[in-house]
Amino acid sequence: MPRVSQTKPAAFNEMGTPDSVRAAYAEIDRWLRSTPREMLDRKRREAELLFRRIGITFAVYGEGGDPERLIPFDLIPRIIARAEWERLSVGLRQRVRALNAFLADVYGPQEILRAGRIPRELVLENEGYRAEMVGVVPPGGVFTQIAGIDMVRTGPDDFYVLEDNCRTPSGVSYMMENREAMLRLFPKLCARHKIAPVGRYPEELLATLKAVAPARAGDDPTVVILTPGPYNSAYYEHCFLADEMGIEVVEGADLFVQDRIVYMRTTAGPKRVDVIYRRIDDEFLDPEVFRADSLVGVPGLMAAYRAGNVSLANAPGAGIADDKAIYPYVPEMVRFYLGEEPLLANVPTYLCERDDDRKYVLAHLDQLVVKLAKGSGGYGMLIGPHATQEQRLEFRARILARPGDYIAQPTLALSTCPTIAEQGIAPRHVDLRPFVLSGKDIRIVPGGLTRVALKEGSLVVNSSQGGGTKDTWVLEDDGPQAGMTQSASQVAG
Amino acid sequence: MLSSTADNLFWAARYAERAGNVARGIGVASRMAAVSARLGDEVGEWRALLTATGGDASFHRKYPAPTGDAVVHWLVFDHDNPSGILPCFEAARHNGRAVRTALTVDMWEALNDGWTHLRQLTPDAVEGEALPELLGWVRDRVTLFNGAAQETMLRTEAWRFVRLGTMLERADNTARLLDVRHQLFGPDAAEAVDYVQLQAVLRSVSALRSYQWIYRDRLAAPKIAELMILRPELPRGLAACLGQVAAMLDAIADGQGGRRGECHRQAGLLAAELRYGRIDDILGEGLHAFLTRTIARTAELGAAIEDFYIRH
Numbered sequence: 181m182p183r184v185s186q187t188k189p190a191a192f193n194e195m196g197t198p199d200s201v202r203a204a205y206a207e208i209d210r211w212l213r214s215t216p217r218e219m220l221d222r223k224r225r226e227a228e229l230l231f232r233r234i235g236i237t238f239a240v241y242g243e244g245g246d247p248e249r250l251i252p253f254d255l256i257p258r259i260i261a262r263a264e265w266e267r268l269s270v271g272l273r274q275r276v277r278a279l280n281a282f283l284a285d286v287y288g289p290q291e292i293l294r295a296g297r298i299p300r301e302l303v304l305e306n307e308g309y310r311a312e313m314v315g316v317v318p319p320g321g322v323f324t325q326i327a328g329i330d331m332v333r334t335g336p337d338d339f340y341v342l343e344d345n346c347r348t349p350s351g352v353s354y355m356m357e358n359r360e361a362m363l364r365l366f367p368k369l370c371a372r373h374k375i376a377p378v379g380r381y382p383e384e385l386l387a388t389l390k391a392v393a394p395a396r397a398g399d400d401p402t403v404v405i406l407t408p409g410p411y412n413s414a415y416y417e418h419c420f421l422a423d424e425m426g427i428e429v430v431e432g433a434d435l436f437v438q439d440r441i442v443y444m445r446t447t448a449g450p451k452r453v454d455v456i457y458r459r460i461d462d463e464f465l466d467p468e469v470f471r472a473d474s475l476v477g478v479p480g481l482m483a484a485y486r487a488g489n490v491s492l493a494n495a496p497g498a499g500i501a502d503d504k505a506i507y508p509y510v511p512e513m514v515r516f517y518l519g520e521e522p523l524l525a526n527v528p529t530y531l532c533e534r535d536d537d538r539k540y541v542l543a544h545l546d547q548l549v550v551k552l553a554k555g556s557g558g559y560g561m562l563i564g565p566h567a568t569q570e571q572r573l574e575f576r577a578r579i580l581a582r583p584g585d586y587i588a589q590p591t592l593a594l595s596t597c598p599t600i601a602e603q604g605i606a607p608r609h610v611d612l613r614p615f616v617l618s619g620k621d622i623r624i625v626p627g628g629l630t631r632v633a634l635k636e637g638s639l640v641v642n643s644s645q646g647g648g649t650k651d652t653w654v655l656e657d658d659g660p661q662a663g664m665t666q667s668a669s670q671v672a673g
Numbered sequence: 674m675l676s677s678t679a680d681n682l683f684w685a686a687r688y689a690e691r692a693g694n695v696a697r698g699i700g701v702a703s704r705m706a707a708v709s710a711r712l713g714d715e716v717g718e719w720r721a722l723l724t725a726t727g728g729d730a731s732f733h734r735k736y737p738a739p740t741g742d743a744v745v746h747w748l749v750f751d752h753d754n755p756s757g758i759l760p761c762f763e764a765a766r767h768n769g770r771a772v773r774t775a776l777t778v779d780m781w782e783a784l785n786d787g788w789t790h791l792r793q794l795t796p797d798a799v800e801g802e803a804l805p806e807l808l809g810w811v812r813d814r815v816t817l818f819n820g821a822a823q824e825t826m827l828r829t830e831a832w833r834f835v836r837l838g839t840m841l842e843r844a845d846n847t848a849r850l851l852d853v854r855h856q857l858f859g860p861d862a863a864e865a866v867d868y869v870q871l872q873a874v875l876r877s878v879s880a881l882r883s884y885q886w887i888y889r890d891r892l893a894a895p896k897i898a899e900l901m902i903l904r905p906e907l908p909r910g911l912a913a914c915l916g917q918v919a920a921m922l923d924a925i926a927d928g929q930g931g932r933r934g935e936c937h938r939q940a941g942l943l944a945a946e947l948r949y950g951r952i953d954d955i956l957g958e959g960l961h962a963f964l965t966r967t968i969a970r971t972a973e974l975g976a977a978i979e980d981f982y983i984r985h
Contacts, residue, residue, distance in 0.1 A: 445676040
């Protein structure tokens, strides 16, 4: 009599099994078989040197140790077949259109609330909701110009959105630098695949930012990127993007507002600024409106913004759309605003605030992932199946004390990709963050950032929690790759 | 360019230059202390260096006496001394990091490697006979930074602000080093002047050989003063440094369609006085008076540059 397995079902390996390698990975499989481990080790050291030299570090403060850390880079690329990408990208466009429509609505007519499709208090009493934005119509009606949508996969055709990031998603510099590293380290392997290029991202980003400039700025608006400064974890990325786009990276003190017009201080005197790609949080944008103790913001910025004299990307208040408590309603937004069925699935989510959901969650803590509704970065999270009884009891107490702070989701068997581990090449869990740009139209550079949980069995891919990254290859066609060279044409989604 | 970027570039260059100058100063003082031991005035050399680096008062609040060890520690490691070598490198790197993309990779590495090395030093790096090696290494790092700027920077405003910082700092340093030994150049000094002391003045700006190339003559105080103040050939001389400051300010102004202000007037005036001045007039007025005035005017010029380009 067959025994019921006590372990969770095996995760979907995107490369397939040893006897049946999936088509997109055929060439990678051949390459892995023919490449000695010593050579991979050598290339890995080379890659590390490359990243150190360029200075791509991720700052982790307050934990002791080296504050300027390198995110581990895994040499084996993650491959997405053209057909898979096409499906994904259509779904991503749809989702981001709905998210923007939702933002325009909740800061405008609030039809979705009046129709009762989302509980009114869930939106209006949410910390992410900015009453200051009510009545503001940004150029083109776009609130989240740069969205990072975190996707996970559980089977050949099963993709889920784990999380929407509508505020200031980061990681796009890794998408580009990882590709640079692969082209340098393995030019031949790259040439044997037709990989859709990602190098045009900065150009597309700049086009998007220019497209949302105030009308009076004309054809050549002045665009800047606003950073909290060198101590921010993503400072490297801010400088990288500024450099790639040929724009200034500014701190709050470099800007000032006079007569509701934003200027930057330059050696040639004040220069008017039209678009600010801000990489600082809402609360710190303007001490006159939000947190008065903010030292990184610009006094008067919101007044200039509301007067239509400057554009902010992303718009303040965009965070209401990616709130974890709002997330379960995104499919509803797609239906409500677009009249379409959602193409990308959500992970089933239980809001501990709801009595029924909470009862279920407390009864199934050993099967669920519990997250802070407002948390990010993989902190304050319980992964039920991997947790100790003690940890579960602790979360039980926390949920009962503050149910509104917690949501729970079933543990998904995240897909894996072959990854270089201590003991050899082994499957590790991955996710994917594609970046979706919304200006006059929607642009997606094929691919995104693949994060990989380097620890065996771990499901946490966050770089602050020991995750690494991989280059993500979207193939330009799904035919046989052998003998083909990489196309020089640039493809943007 | 952004004012804050210009500011960071200007100060990164100033602090790097200052670190090199302090290393040069310590080298000369320790050499002089060795040879003046026969005159029984070791402490005088260290005191002179303290005065030249402008940290007299804060030094005496922390250390009982200006012994060689105390002054070296103060000038190399002490975080309370903004003109110390380690704090200077730290400040230069800090400024550089804030404008990472405005620096070239080579410039950044000169600063970053220098700082990484220095902050790992233990006190024995300046003990025994180890000091000269460290000083040589510091000077090398600064030379590398300056060379990297020279060879790798686009000739845009960024380059001009770096150059402005280097030259303004260097002018200030040369004036101070000369000033602490102004007695050598007074009317009554002629007989008593020690050859070794004159050599030391020249060494402090790496100009001992240069003197010979220009004058082909015995060391004489008035000629040394002329070389360091008025001769445009000497790269660490006042005329060359302040001439460069004026030229850089002009280049920045031309690049901005001719926008000029008080700093341009002051720089032009200073450069012209040095270019057309006579050493007899300067010595007649008194070297100390002249140098005190020049140091003050250099500081005033620095402030005028900030007013016009940075904090408007």
